[in-house]
Amino acid sequence: MPRILGLNIVAVIVASIAFFLVGWLWYGILFMEAYMEYMGISPDEAGGSFDIWMAGGFLITVMQVIGLGLVMKWKGDASLVAGVTTTVVLWFFLALPFTMYAYLYGPVHDSTMMMIDASHLLVGWVASAVVLRLIK
Structure with a gap:
């Protein structure tokens, strides 16, 4: 099976798609209404073409999945439980604080949006970890 940085490339692609689908969900x-209100856009404005932004978002997703996969590999997390545990710890000490920065230093201190963003990362990272552990 082809590998990228020692990770199964099929697992990376499937985990990235799973994470991207969590974002779509x-x-x-x-949370579409809360997100659109926060962003200050109407449903009519949201119908535009976002192809370049979606491609960039998918690239960022792939980068996160590779990062999670590498940490699990370096830790020797062979089991599903170990991989998910590592991912939740990483989320708590890395993703959550980064999300909190946006809340604290952004122009709008919206705790609802912070929780939406943080929970998106938690669920997306866990979904990715599950796929990475199931497809080695």
Whole structure:
């Protein structure tokens, strides 16, 4: 199986797609109204073409999945539970504080948006970890 930095490339692609779908679910369905209100856009404005932004978002997703995979590999997390545990710890000490920076230093201190963003990362990272551990 082809590998990227020692990670199964199929697992990286499938985990990235899973994480990207979590983002679509979070921002496109579950929390769409809160997100659009926060961003100050109407449903009509949201219908535009975002192809370049989506491609960039997918690249960022792939980078995060590779990072999670590398940390799990370096730790020797072979089991699903170990991989998910590592991912939750990384989220708590890295992703959550980064999300909190945006809340503290951004022009709008919106705790709802902070929780939406943080929970998106938590669920997306855990989904990625599950895929990475199931497809080695």
